[in-house]
Amino acid sequence: MADFDYDLFVIGGGSGGTRAARVAAGETGARVGLAEESRYGGTCVIRGCVPKKLMVFASEYGGIASDAQGYGWSMERGSFDWQAFSGHLQKELDRLESIYRDTLLKGSGVTTYDARARLRDPHTVELSTGEVLSAKHILVATGGRPVRPDIPNADLGLVSDDIFGLPELPKSILIVGGGYIACEFACILNGLGVDVTQYYRGAQILRGFDEEARGLIADAMSARGIDLHTGTDVIEIGHPDDRPSGAGTNMYAAPASERQSGAEQGGQARPDRGGPVRVKTSTGREAVFDAVFFATGRAPNTADMGLEEAGVKLGRGGAVAVDKYSQTSVPSIYAIGDVTNRVNLTPVAIREGMAFVETVFRGNPTPADHEMIPSAVFTQPEFGTVGLTEEQAMEQEEIEVYCTSFRPMQTAFIGRPDRVLMKLVVSKETRRVLGCHIVAPGAGEMIQLAGIAVKMGATKEDFDRTVAVHPTMAEEIVTMRKPVRSG
Missing domain, CATH: 3.50.50.60 (FAD/NAD(P)-binding domain)
Structure with missing residues (x-):
């Protein structure tokens, strides 16, 4: 050496x-x-x-x-x-x-x-x-690193690296993408008072995650005021002054007096990045936003x-x-x-x-373990997940699905319509829990602990034998007794 x-x-x-x-x-x-x-x-x-x-x-x-x-x-x-x-x-x-x-x-x-x-x-x-x-x-x-889509003038938009250094928040923003980064920042900026629109070319956000959970999160985001458009792709982007004459019958634009210039807002290497941007979509919609944020992959x-x-x-x-x-x-x-x-x-x-x-360095060949990795998506509400989705599990074996969706006590008491989801995907043959999916406030904290049981190979009956902690949202994970469907 x-x-x-x-x-x-x-x-x-x-x-x-x-x-x-x-x-x-x-x-x-x-x-x-x-x-x-x-x-x-x-x-x-x-x-x-x-x-x-x-x-x-x-x-x-x-x-x-x-x-x-x-x-x-x-x-x-x-x-x-x-x-x-x-x-x-x-x-x-x-x-x-x-x-x-x-x-x-x-x-x-x-x-x-x-x-x-x-x-x-x-x-x-x-x-x-x-x-x-x-x-x-x-x-x-x-x-x-984050990447921008391969369209002209894509450099007018922000990427995730840019968000944390903005000198000021825009009044309106378009988020392009439907993955976890796009959805998390849509919820964050909406919560901070920004007028958020989100375009995603797919049929539903959060591709690759459990279908039922995706739907609940999309509904919750829309209910919180995020203007979510699926089946929508950006085909043209430019400065507002560059738009073709006669366009703009379906325009949104803040009054000029309320818009920030690129220099005031961008704070990036390019002075024109982050300023008002004109966007046209595959559905024919055209709009102007104070900023565009591309969350279209890494x-x-x-x-x-x-x-x-x-x-x-x-x-x-x-x-x-x-x-x-x-x-x-x-x-x-x-x-x-x-x-x-x-x-x-x-x-x-x-x-x-x-x-x-x-x-x-220790002479002990050890492969990296990529099985049953718990993770969280910090949307509002949060999404915690470990193991197989219902759709993935059904492709490999016969399963039972235990699922419940309800209004949690804390927000139901004050009349808010928020709903949460608790879901277990179970093997019919081995009774092992193949997947656990939680949509709820604090789901990231819950899934870390549930992930231990799933990683250990716990069965549905192991969950059933665990005494519920009452009153909590998470108790539903151990109180679901009858499958809602199988296949």
């Missing part, structure tokens, strides 16, 4: 790369270097999960005053101060980044480089500073990294192709996290990083 500068060199300082680097250095004594070209913490900490969840919290306070009135409190709704929140948010992200850089990495003995790294060969990286370093093993953990960060030149095979969309041990086609090079486009979740990247260290 003395022939190399490092035993391990990690490219990327996000959650997965950081975990692998610090465990390899701090617990196995490996000499580890790590390069990060942007901010330490990666997508999750700086541009994703963490700031998004803080925005979710902020957006939920708007309705507290009216709810409290229903419970006898004298409260009035105030106004939301984006600048105050945003300033606090940026300080928190700075604090978390310092923990990643100093406490986690440097504190574990990892040498860090604030630079872009690319491969020269299977054991060599070249930094943007001009330094050339060698390593016995290289771990690629560069994550992914792509692995593999461009111009020297991967293919070093012999690393790339798969669909530029993802690094790896085996079950996260090893690439080049034996000395491994990859984890979103750059592999397997399961793009932060806790999964961390688990993959731990499995990599166990395999390479």
Whole structure:
């Protein structure tokens, strides 16, 4: 190993790369270097999960005053101060980044480089500073990035990376997309007082999730005031002044005096990004919005990294192709996290990083476990899910479905129409719970605990034997006795 500068060199300082680097250095004594070209913490900490969840919290306070009135409190709704929140948010992200850089990495003995790294060969990286370093093993953990649709003037729209740095919130916004990022931000911005419209080209939002849960969430979003249009695709985007003469019979536009200019609102590298935008759809609708936000997918960060030149095979969309041990086609090079486009979740990247260290530095070959992964979508209401959807399960075996939807006590008491959903998908043959799906406030917290039982292989009868905690929403998971359908 003395022939190399490092035993391990990690490219990327996000959650997965950081975990692998610090465990390899701090617990196995490996000499580890790590390069990060942007901010330490990666997508999750700086541009994703963490700031998004803080925005979710902020957006939920708007309705507290009216709810409290229903419970006898004298409260009035105030106004939301984006600048105050945003300033606090940026300080928190700075604090978390310092923990990643100093406490986690440097504190574990990892040498860090604030630079872009690319491969020269299977054991060599070249930094943007001009330094050339060698390593016995290289771990690629560069994550992914949001992408805009391939239409003219798409750069006029925002992407998720841009949202957290807006100097001001727009009065109106169009969100294009129907995945979890689109739906989460539709709920967030609606809760913060923005007039939200959402276009999605598919028949229903949240493709790939349980159909029944998708429908309930879509209904709830519309009931909260989000103008949701499915079966709608954007075919043209431009500046309001560029629209063809005679267009605009179905226009929405804030008065010019109320609109923010691109320079005032965008805050991006391009001064025209984020300003009022004209959009035309496949259904013929044309409208003007203060901002357009594209949540139309993500792509692995593999461009111009020297991967293919070093012999690393790339798969669909530029993802690094790896085996079950996260090893690439080049034996000395491994990859984890979103750059592999397997399961793009932060806790999964961390688990993959731990499995990599166990395999390479502890001599214990450990495949990454991608089965029965619980996850949450932070819409309003939240969606927690683990295992197979009803549709997926029906394709592989005979099942029973136990499901209930009801108005929860807290909001039913004050006359709100909100509904929640509790659902178990059960194998007829083995009685194992194949999937659990919860749509409710706090569903993310509930599914974490339910996920343990499902991962352990609990049966429906195991759930039945568990005493209910009353009165709670979650008690319905253990009180459903008769299937609502089977197939």
